[in-house]
Amino acid sequence: MAAQSTSGPRANALGGRELVATAEATSRAPAEVVWDLLADLRTHREWGGERQKDTTRLLSLGAPEGPAKVGTEFRTQGRDPMGTFTDRSVVTEATRPSAFEFVTEAHLETKKGKATDWTVVHRYEVSPADIGSRIAYTVRIARISELIGALTLFKVPGLRSLGMKASAGVGKRGVTNLARLAEERAGVPPAS
Numbered sequence: 001m002a003a004q005s006t007s008g009p010r011a012n013a014l015g016g017r018e019l020v021a022t023a024e025a026t027s028r029a030p031a032e033v034v035w036d037l038l039a040d041l042r043t044h045r046e047w048g049g050e051r052q053k054d055t056t057r058l059l060s061l062g063a064p065e066g067p068a069k070v071g072t073e074f075r076t077q078g079r080d081p082m083g084t085f086t087d088r089s090v091v092t093e094a095t096r097p098s099a100f101e102f103v104t105e106a107h108l109e110t111k112k113g114k115a116t117d118w119t120v121v122h123r124y125e126v127s128p129a130d131i132g133s134r135i136a137y138t139v140r141i142a143r144i145s146e147l148i149g150a151l152t153l154f155k156v157p158g159l160r161s162l163g164m165k166a167s168a169g170v171g172k173r174g175v176t177n178l179a180r181l182a183e184e185r186a187g188v189p190p191a192s
Contacts, residue, residue, distance in 0.1 A: 010117075012143040019141040019154065021164045023171035027179035028132040029186035035097040035126050037182055039067040041074050047177035049078070056080045056170050068102075069094050080170075082149055083110040093123075100124045110149050119143040124175075132188075137175045139167060 041063035049058035063074035
C-alpha cells in the first residue's frame with residue numbers, strides 16, 4: 001500500500017487520526033425550538049457569527065430558505081485568529097428534534113498568505129432536560145492538508161490538547177449562543 005501524501009489539498013497531515021472537541025449547554029427552550037434553529041441554516045449567522053467573539057466568527061452564510069434536510073448544501077465565510085476561511089458544507093443528518101449534523105470542506109487562508117484545507121464534521125445532539133433541553137456539540141476534525149502556523153501544535157501530543165481546548169471554547173460559545181437564541185425564540189423570560 002502506498003504511503004498517504006502529506007501535501008496537497010486532499011492530503012491529511014493528521015496521519016489518519018481525528019481530533020475531537022465537545023461542548024455542551026442547556027437551554028430553557030424545548031428541544032424542538034433548538035433543533036428548528038439548527039435546521040434554519042440562516043440563523044447560524046446570528047448565533048455563530050454576530051453573537052460570537054469578533055476574532056472568531058461567521059461573516060457570511062449562503063443557504064436555501066426553509067429547514068435543511070439531508071443533502072442541503074450551504075456556504076460560509078468567516079475569520080479566526082489565524083486568518084479567513086471559506087467553507088462548503090453538506091447536511092448529513094437532520095432528525096427532528098434530536099440530531100443535526102453537517103460535514104464541512106474548509107479552506108483557510110492565513111494572515112501570512114499560506115493556505116490549508118480541512119474536513120470537519122459538526123454534530124449537534126439535542127435532548128429534553130428537566131427545564132428545557134440539553135445541547136451536546138461535537139466537532140471532529142477528520143483532515144487537515146497541511147499543519148501551518150499555530151496548527152503545528154497538532155504535531156505534538158502534549159500541545160495538541162491546547163489546540164483542542166481552543167476549539168472547544170469556540171464550540172462552547174456557539175452552543176451557549178444557540179441556547180440563548182432558542183430561549184428568545186420560545187419566549188422564555190431571561191434567567192434571573
